[in-house]
Structures are given as structure tokens and as C-alpha cells.
Amino acid sequence: MYNNAIMFVHALTGLHPGGGTALGVIDLPIQRERHTEWPIIPGSSLKGVLRAKCNDLSDYQPNQCPDVLAAFGSDTSSESDHAGAMSITDARILAFPVRSLSGVFAWVTCPEVLLRFSRDCKILNASSLDSVPQPEKDNAICRRKSPLIVGEDKIILEEFEFSVMSHDINFEFADKAFADMNTQNRFRDHLVILHDDDFTYFVRNATEVVARIGLNYEDKTVRKGALFYEEYLPAETLLYALVLCNKSRLNHHERSSDQILQWLNDQHIKFLQIGAGETIGKGLCGINITRL
Numbered sequence: 001m002y003n004n005a006i007m008f009v010h011a012l013t014g015l016h017p018g019g020g021t022a023l024g025v026i027d028l029p030i031q032r033e034r035h036t037e038w039p040i041i042p043g044s045s046l047k048g049v050l051r052a053k054c055n056d057l058s059d060y061q062p063n064q065c066p067d068v069l070a071a072f073g074s075d076t077s078s079e080s081d082h083a084g085a086m087s088i089t090d091a092r093i094l095a096f097p098v099r100s101l102s103g104v105f106a107w108v109t110c111p112e113v114l115l116r117f118s119r120d121c122k123i124l125n126a127s128s129l130d131s132v133p134q135p136e137k138d139n140a141i142c143r144r145k146s147p148l149i150v151g152e153d154k155i156i157l158e159e160f161e162f163s164v165m166s167h168d169i170n171f172e173f174a175d176k177a178f179a180d181m182n183t184q185n186r187f188r189d190h191l192v193i194l195h196d197d198d199f200t201y202f203v204r205n206a207t208e209v210v211a212r213i214g215l216n217y218e219d220k221t222v223r224k225g226a227l228f229y230e231e232y233l234p235a236e237t238l239l240y241a242l243v244l245c246n247k248s249r250l251n252h253h254e255r256s257s258d259q260i261l262q263w264l265n266d267q268h269i270k271f272l273q274i275g276a277g278e279t280i281g282k283g284l285c286g287i288n289i290t291r292l
Helices: 043-057 066-072 111-123 173-177 181-190 196-205 257-266
Strands: 003-011 086-088 091-099 105-109 139-141 154-157 160-164 191-194 208-212 228-232 238-245 271-273 284-290
Touching: 003 091, 003 111, 003 173, 003 257, 043 066, 043 086, 043 271, 066 257, 091 111, 091 196, 105 154, 105 181, 105 196, 111 196, 111 238, 173 181, 173 284, 181 191, 191 196, 238 257
Parallel strands: 105 191, 139 160
Antiparallel strands: 003 238, 003 284, 086 238, 091 105, 091 238, 139 191, 154 160, 208 228, 271 284
């Protein structure tokens, strides 16, 4: 029997979950779903960095802690190995930050994202969204007194103007997604629901593309072949993944699914470094693993 939780991933700095295949002028693009081109973080990456963090927090040598081995599985490949008790899905996009003429920036989402999130909540036997507003193309739904609103009923995101369809948005997951109360409040006031196509345009075209170079120390010129372009999810991006726990399969270390999940919660993991660029401050993410 499974015990389930949801893991919110809040990018505090630019995040590069690499895709590995150069596309156009971008040498190192981010990972995206094939059918939507919405950004994701592979579940294998999340599980790997989560395992490394739990190893660091234990009093054992790396990969010697029985709780780590029970939760994440063996670190070898012999036939006698056991599977881990914990499954982590790919992290899916929930809200994407976009520059705004007023209010600095907005978190944008869309009905399809929210319907998918609601469906995933049902997998966890958690409360789901009762209904999802359906804005028309070039329209936006936000709180009536949102600081994003310009004039009477307009929102300007990047260079695009959207007519506001005022609606009281009150998603309880804001309290779970962010540990900081100020960010929780800001999220509620700056959340915008767009048409699916408008949202897709932003997540495809409003990411950060950064030029990276390597220099010759003698003359401070770019080394041959050392110029490349790397894509990042911008800071403030919000994603989520499902955490599914089964009972331990490790011999002589019996743990129920509930005990596995409780052990993970007891690690009190608040931050993880995900993706590339750790030494240049990239990939720092706030983490909140919770039951809805």
C-alpha cells in the first residue's frame, strides 16, 4: 500500500534541468515534454539529488545508511539488489514567472496545467480543485485587486496585452508550495490564469538564454570552442512532483510505507541544488514535501 506526498520545487536561482540535445542556437536547452514543450525536471534527477542530500544528513558513510538504501534502493547493479521503496515522478510546471509592466512580474498558469495538477492530487487521494476557470485567448484571470492590473482591466506581460476577467482565485496550495509567508501572499496576488496557448507561448519563449565562455588567462580572449549558449528556467518558477512510498524491500530493515515517508519528512529538507551550474549559483531550489 502506498503513502503519498507532493514535492513542490521553487526555483530560487536560474535552473537548468538539461535536455542534452542542441536545438537551434541554444547549445544546452532545458528538458521539455515532447508533446507540450512544457519544461520538466526528470524524476531521476530529483531522486538523485534527494538521495545525495539524505546521504549528507546521515551519520553513515555514503550509501551505507539503511534508511537511505531502503528508500532509494541499492547503489550497485548485482542481481541481489533491491528496488527502493520511494518513487518520484518528473516535476511538472505549475506556475511560470513572466515580466509584467505593473507589479514587477506575474506567475502565469493555464487551465490545462491546473486540470493536470487536480488530477494528480486525486492520485494522492488529496483534495483537488473544485473548478478551473477557462479564460479566452488574449484574456487573463487574476484577483480583482491584483497589482498587475494596469488602468481599468488590462495586464501587460512582456509585450502582450491581456484583458482582465476578474475572478477571486484562492488556491490553497500556495500555503504548501512556499515556506515564506511573504512569497505565499505575493503568489496569491500575482497569479494569472491564461489561455492554454498563451501560457504555452511564454514557457517556450520566455526562458533565459545565457552565453557562457571560457577565457585564455594570458590574453583574456575566448578560448576556441569555449563559447556556448545555455537555457535556464527563470528564478521563481514553480514545479511539482509526486512522491509515492511503498514498504521497504531491504532485507533485515522492515519499514512500512508510512514509516518511509515519515523518515523523509524527518530529514527537514528545505533546499536542494538541482541541475547544472552549482558552482555559479544556479539550480538552488526551495523544497517542500507535504501531504495535501
